[in-house]
Amino acid sequence: MTLPSAHDVALAAERRTAARLLLAHPLVASDGPHADLFPLIRRHADWLGKRFHQVLGYRLLVDSSFARLFKAGLGAGAGHRLERSTGTPFTPHTYACLALALSVLVTAPEQMLLSHLVADIRAAAADAEIELEETGRASGKRIMVAALRRLVEWGVLIETEGQVAAIVQEAGGEALITVDRERARVIVAGPLAPARDGADLVRRAADPGFGGPRIYVRRMLVETPVVHLDELTAAERDWLRTRQRREALAFSELLGLEMEIRAEGVALVDPDEELTDLHLPGTGTVAQAALLLAERLVERLRPQEPGHPSTGGTLVIGVAVPDGLVDELLAGLITEYGQRSNWQRGYQEDLTSLREAVLDLLVRMRLMARAGGLRAEGEGLPEGYAEEAPEGRPVTDVHGARPSGDGWVLLAAAARYATRVVVRPATSAGKGTDVQEELPL
Amino acid sequence: MGAAASGAAKDADEEVRRRLDAYSYLSAPERLEHVAIMRVFCGTLLADLAVTDIMGRLRESLGSTAGLDADTLTVRLEQLVQWGNLLRSSHTVKAASITEYQRSRSRYQLSKLGERIQRDADGVLAEADAAREVSNELLSLVERGLRELAGLVTVPGGIEPQDGLERVSTLFVQFTEFAESIRDFYAYLGQVLSRYDLDSAEYQGFKQLLLDYVEAITEDVAFRAPRISGALDTLWPHIPDLLDRLDTHAQGLAGLSPQGDNRMELRVQRSRGREFADWEGLRGWFTDTDGQGSQVDQLRDATLRALQSLLANAKRMLRSATGEMSRRKDLLRLARWFNEAAPQDAHDIAVAAFGLYGARHLGIPPATDEVVPAYTSWWTGPVVEVPVALRERGSRAQRGGASSVEDHSAQKQRLREAAHERAAARAAAADELRSASGRFAEIRLTSAALGLLLELLATALGNAQLRRRVTSDAEREGTAGFDLSAASSEDVELGIRLTVQRTPGARTVLHSVDGDLELDDLELAVDRTSGTADGETEASVS
Numbered sequence: 009m010t011l012p013s014a015h016d017v018a019l020a021a022e023r024r025t026a027a028r029l030l031l032a033h034p035l036v037a038s039d040g041p042h043a044d045l046f047p048l049i050r051r052h053a054d055w056l057g058k059r060f061h062q063v064l065g066y067r068l069l070v071d072s073s074f075a076r077l078f079k080a081g082l083g084a085g086a087g088h089r090l091e092r093s094t095g096t097p098f099t100p101h102t103y104a105c106l107a108l109a110l111s112v113l114v115t116a117p118e119q120m121l122l123s124h125l126v127a128d129i130r131a132a133a134a135d136a137e138i139e140l141e142e143t144g145r146a147s148g149k150r151i152m153v154a155a156l157r158r159l160v161e162w163g164v165l166i167e168t169e170g171q172v173a174a175i176v177q178e179a180g181g182e183a184l185i186t187v188d189r190e191r192a193r194v195i196v197a198g199p200l201a202p203a204r205d206g207a208d209l210v211r212r213a214a215d216p217g218f219g220g221p222r223i224y225v226r227r228m229l230v231e232t233p234v235v236h237l238d239e240l241t242a243a244e245r246d247w248l249r250t251r252q253r254r255e256a257l258a259f260s261e262l263l264g265l266e267m268e269i270r271a272e273g274v275a276l277v278d279p280d281e282e283l284t285d286l287h288l289p290g291t292g293t294v295a296q297a298a299l300l301l302a303e304r305l306v307e308r309l310r311p312q313e314p315g316h317p318s319t320g321g322t323l324v325i326g327v328a329v330p331d332g333l334v335d336e337l338l339a340g341l342i343t344e345y346g347q348r349s350n351w352q353r354g355y356q357e358d359l360t361s362l363r364e365a366v367l368d369l370l371v372r373m374r375l376m377a378r379a380g381g382l383r384a385e386g387e388g389l390p391e392g393y394a395e396e397a398p399e400g401r402p403v404t405d406v407h408g409a410r411p412s413g414d415g416w417v418l419l420a421a422a423a424r425y426a427t428r429v430v431v432r433p434a435t436s437a438g439k440g441t442d443v444q445e446e447l448p449l
Numbered sequence: 450m451g452a453a454a455s456g457a458a459k460d461a462d463e464e465v466r467r468r469l470d471a472y473s474y475l476s477a478p479e480r481l482e483h484v485a486i487m488r489v490f491c492g493t494l495l496a497d498l499a500v501t502d503i504m505g506r507l508r509e510s511l512g513s514t515a516g517l518d519a520d521t522l523t524v525r526l527e528q529l530v531q532w533g534n535l536l537r538s539s540h541t542v543k544a545a546s547i548t549e550y551q552r553s554r555s556r557y558q559l560s561k562l563g564e565r566i567q568r569d570a571d572g573v574l575a576e577a578d579a580a581r582e583v584s585n586e587l588l589s590l591v592e593r594g595l596r597e598l599a600g601l602v603t604v605p606g607g608i609e610p611q612d613g614l615e616r617v618s619t620l621f622v623q624f625t626e627f628a629e630s631i632r633d634f635y636a637y638l639g640q641v642l643s644r645y646d647l648d649s650a651e652y653q654g655f656k657q658l659l660l661d662y663v664e665a666i667t668e669d670v671a672f673r674a675p676r677i678s679g680a681l682d683t684l685w686p687h688i689p690d691l692l693d694r695l696d697t698h699a700q701g702l703a704g705l706s707p708q709g710d711n712r713m714e715l716r717v718q719r720s721r722g723r724e725f726a727d728w729e730g731l732r733g734w735f736t737d738t739d740g741q742g743s744q745v746d747q748l749r750d751a752t753l754r755a756l757q758s759l760l761a762n763a764k765r766m767l768r769s770a771t772g773e774m775s776r777r778k779d780l781l782r783l784a785r786w787f788n789e790a791a792p793q794d795a796h797d798i799a800v801a802a803f804g805l806y807g808a809r810h811l812g813i814p815p816a817t818d819e820v821v822p823a824y825t826s827w828w829t830g831p832v833v834e835v836p837v838a839l840r841e842r843g844s845r846a847q848r849g850g851a852s853s854v855e856d857h858s859a860q861k862q863r864l865r866e867a868a869h870e871r872a873a874a875r876a877a878a879a880d881e882l883r884s885a886s887g888r889f890a891e892i893r894l895t896s897a898a899l900g901l902l903l904e905l906l907a908t909a910l911g912n913a914q915l916r917r918r919v920t921s922d923a924e925r926e927g928t929a930g931f932d933l934s935a936a937s938s939e940d941v942e943l944g945i946r947l948t949v950q951r952t953p954g955a956r957t958v959l960h961s962v963d964g965d966l967e968l969d970d971l972e973l974a975v976d977r978t979s980g981t982a983d984g985e986t987e988a989s990v991s
Contacts, residue, residue, distance in 0.1 A: 031808040081801035088806035089796040100795040103787035107802075111780035136781035138788045162805075193776075197804035200779035206786035206798045213801030233811045252823065266814040270827045279814040285807040289839045296843030299835065306828070316824035324828065349842050373811060420827040421811070425835060 081213025087372035215390035241395035272420035326410030497538035534563030610698035908938035
């Protein structure tokens with residue numbers, strides 16, 4: 009075996025950079041904000057295409073002016089969403105408007121006037137039997153602008169003269185729009201045609217297909233912050249537990265992500281803290297409050313003797329958060345940190361809005377959740393998906409590892425942000441001098 | 450003069466506007482009724498009709514206008530008169546009764562303009578939106594006709610007028626028909642190719658139409674055009690002569706107007722081929738006469754454009770096997786799902802449909818220098834170190850001078866506790882060592898005790914070396930090896946002293962949970978120091 013040369017190291021670094029960029033931004037334009045890295049994607053297009061297909065079952069399309077990684081769905085409650093420039097999440101109406109605009113654009117001519125585009129979108133709405141909010145009204149116009157602005161951001165629309173925001177102007181502002189039909193065609197990645205309805209689409213899009221548990225688990229690891237064991241079927245848990253160390257090595261090499269393997273699940277963490285769309289720990293009132301809340305909740309609710317069944321412990325993936333505890337802790341945090349850390353006044357004064365924002369962030373980071381259906385119990389599985397582990401293989405039992413009902417649940421991974429160092433139970437100290445081995449869990 | 454000219458131009462504009470008014474009936478809300486009425490008039494030659502006659506004929510036609518009552522019909526008729534499509538009849542009738550008089554007053558007949566427009570409108574309505582065949586066999590007839598005419602005209606004595614008249618008329622009828630069919634065909638092609646939504650069956654059809662048919666036409670035209678131009682060139686010098694001759698032979702309507710007296714301004718439209726301009730048009734079709742390119746050239750361009758357009762369509766279709774229409778249909782369905790979904794579900798649908806989300810990961814990686822067993826629980830396992838700035842201030846920036854004083858009491862408390870714990874652990878280790886002294890071989894030390902012992906041993910050996918140097922400097926007497934006769938070290942705080950004795954052949958073994966430590970030629974003794982303020986120690990042998 010020879011040592012890797014400087015060239016090999018540089019090559020691996022370039023590929024890792026390109027792969028990370030595509031995972032963070034599945035549509036990269038040669039003239040967009042990541043124009044400087046686009047040549048890397050072009051250079052390693054073949055290698056990247058093969059790797060993404062082999063590892064994650066994703067298709068990569070590299071064109072002369074853009075690169076598109078066709079990602080799969082993440083199932084229900086993924087916690088991703090499109091937002092307006094103001095940070096307001098898209099409403100169902102705004103999404104509908106976006107889909108209508110795309111339906112116009114895939115057959116649109118090279119250039120069109122904004123007013124024609126709007127008229128075509130309204131015609132499409134009529135075809136789809138959707139009642140668009142009266143576009144004469146300001147709110148209706150703003151919805152239209154939000155959808156079109158998103159298309160401009162994606163590079164599907166190019167504002168040749170004027171801006172799409174002209175719609176909201178009085179007296180019919182006009183703009184000349186150039187349409188990139190190629191890009192309009194690569195916006196849709198999900199299996200629209202076979203899907204029966206929205207819920208069916210969500211289910212089908214997350215279906216790993218022939219890749220089975222291998223592809224599904226890897227996608228969850230790469231795309232989501234934490235994978236708790238009860239969010240996997242028995243077959244998926246089996247695959248993960250037998251493969252986790254090798255996968256850790258592979259993801260470290262391929263993407264520079266470090267794997268944290270615990271009894272309750274696995275998380276891939278980015279040491280550079282770049283490969284993520286949300287930051288926790290992060291800056292700002294909500295991120296700070298969320299971190300502090302998680303820390304205090306863990307202190308209050310940490311279960312007795314949690315562990316892994318194979319070492320005699322009790323698997324606890326989530327603990328119920330009593331009603332009112334979140335509010336109580338948040339109120340305390342406001343008193344303690346609000347002034348000192350200069351929290352946003354709106355949040356300091358309105359506990360409800362702070363709670364909503366903080367819980368939203370913690371849920372999206374998979375540190376908290378609403379109690380509800382779990383994949384381990386068959387929730388959200390595509391039809392004909394093999395969920396049982398190969399016969400005779402012992403799999404960690406996750407039954408009852410998180411509370412049922414309809415309250416909030418604090419998830420195990422939140423405990424990694426607790427500040428108090430916990431004294432390990434005496435059992436591990438009494439084990440003697442043996443090397444600690446990975447158990448075949 | 451200028452005023453007169455502008456006045457004349459104004460009149461001309463007024464005239465054009467008036468004539469165009471005759472089209473109004475086709476765009477009025479009641480256009481279906483108008484058309485039905487006009488058809489009644491067009492159905493008869495040179496007839497004026499009364500309201501009742503028209504009503505009768507409308508009933509016979511059984512159309513949607515069959516139920517029109519007399520009053521409404523009169524209103525419609527008056528309107529048509531106003532637009533200039535109908536004329537009030539000047540036909541006078543001697544009436545025998547009031548009713549008959551009134552009826553005879555309201556008789557209508559067709560205007561020339563009205564008739565022409567109605568005929569065109571019927572033509573447009575009758576025309577299916579389909580490709581019209583190009584009668585390119587006519588082109589060869591045109592060619593033959595021209596050649597024969599050229600031959601006849603150039604013979605001495607010229608052409609016999611009646612024969613010439615027949616030949617010219619035939620020629621122009623054929624040519625006009627051919628030119629029209631070509632124009633129709635290309636208009637149809639243009640309309641079809643401007644669509645982006647051809648499905649593959651349509652595309653197949655058009656491919657045949659274009660690649661085969663268009664090519665055939667263009668080739669045919671390209672083949673005939675030079676011959677026709679040639680014949681026209683031969684004919685050209687004789688045309689004025691020929692036209693004169695024809696005019697003298699058969700004057701047609703023009704002959705009816707009083708010679709040299711144009712005051713009546715009776716305008717006559719000559720039949721095709723009798724004016725020099727008609728011939729110029731014919732020639733312009735085949736040869737480039739005015740630098741704008743002949744019709745043949747334009748035809749070639751149009752064909753090229755059509756082929757390009759078809760290619761673009763083909764390219765698009767290859768790119769998406771499913772076709773744009775189904776893609777559009779899918780997107781419309783998606784829009785409907787979005788519209789019906791609850792806000793949270795809409796987000797999930799968007800993730801599934803677009804897959805344009807970025808990967809998401811937690812911050813702060815696990816410490817890499819410690820291997821944590823896979824069964825370790827998150828609840829009790831190692832935690833990550835959140836930078837103080839992020840945790841305490843929610844900011845990554847280094848602390849600026851202006852920020853408020855921070856409260857470190859919690860951390861201080863923690864540090865104090867930690868220090869206290871450490872001190873307690875060391876004291877326990879010292880106790881353990883003291884009790885173990887002299888019987889190291891028999892007992893197993895804890896990890897903390899061994900750590901403390903090694904700490905003391907290292908210090909003792911260091912002290913011994915120092916002493917050796919001092920000794921040798923003072924007495925200038927070299928000794929081999931270390932002088933460990935009285936090497937020792939102590940920790941006053943813990944009240945513990947280690948004495949190391951060098952005894953060749955001796956062997957001390959320390960057992961501990963971390964493993965065994967063997968010391969050759971050394972003997973160890975641990976005892977208590979009774980610490981005093983000035984650090985003086987008193988040995989007490991254990």
